[in-house]
Amino acid sequence: MTAFVQGAHTYFTPKVGDDSRDGLGRAQSWVWPESVVNVSPSEIRELPLDVVILQRPRDIELAQSWLGDRYATLPKIYVEHDPPVDLRDPRHPLADRDDVTIAHVTYFNQLMWESGSTRTAVIEHGVVDPGHLFNGRHQSAAAVINEPVRRRWIAGTDLVETMRQSVDVELFGMGSESLSGRDLNQHQMHEAIAECRAYFHPFRWTSLGLSLIEAMHIGLPVIVLAATEAAQVIPSDVGIVSNRLDELVSAAVTFTGDRELAADVGLQGRKFALERYGLGRFLADWDVLLEDIAR
Secondary structure, three states: OOOHHHOOOOEEEEEOOOOOOOOEOOOOOOOOOOOEEEEOHHHHHHOOOOOEEEOOHHHHHHHHHHHOOHHHHOOEEEEEOOOOOOOOOOEOOOOOOOOOEEEEOOHHHHHHOEOOOOEEEEOOOOOOOOOOOOOOOOOOEEEEOOOOOOOHHHHOHHHHHHHOOOOOEEEEOOOHHHHOOEOOOHHHHHHHHHOOOEEEEOOOOOOOOHHHHHHHHHOOOEEEEOOOOHHHHOOHHHEEEEOOHHHHHHHHHHHHHOHHHHHHHHHHHHHHHHHHHOHHHHHHHHHHHHHHHOO
16 A cells, blocks of 8 residues: 555545554555545545545445445456465455456466456556665574464465574564564664565465565565565576575575675665566556556
């Protein structure tokens, strides 16, 4: 959302209450432009809307309730952030619908979901550039995993533990304190990651993580498990992509032991990330889709 609302549009965000997941309004932890406007559910039916953006099955119910008869006539895009949880049942909740477009964030996700006749599109991630912050003061690698205990196998928490036998790995993310990690806000995390010399992305099953893209923007070389979308899109000159743990560990030892090499490879990663996952490309892709379905 932080990237999405940087475009040249007016964005109405429902504000239900300070702690309601049905509508939190403008973000409090990130900087959003003034073009993001909080509205109460009672105001929504009268708004000059062109497109409705949905991100959860629950949002469909809310939009129907808040928009009333207008819901059926407005174009709708459902942003699907994740791959299917269970490949034995990959049918998307919005499969075989003619009233919505599913926008996937990776081509891998689009491939793995069974959407039937529902129109789909892919708009790859974009992030607000945190800047070239790399300084590599710490002879360590960074990893970001939210809820690393609950998501142990999917997120590759076990691989972080294995990596820690050879190099220092600083773990960040919500709920990471139990594994000697730190839960920081986004700005603090960016600064802390910049002090490391590499970024380790151990996820077995995921979309392409925003933290991985941000780490490349910051200027860190990346050490990436060759799974899901990462196996296809991360080039070899920005770090290493492999399913061999010994190769990943070896790369981590090399990068953390050579700050100059880490800085050079990280700069290549930053150039790649700015081109493929920068705001310009991301917002342009969204504008094409928005204009197409709003006709």
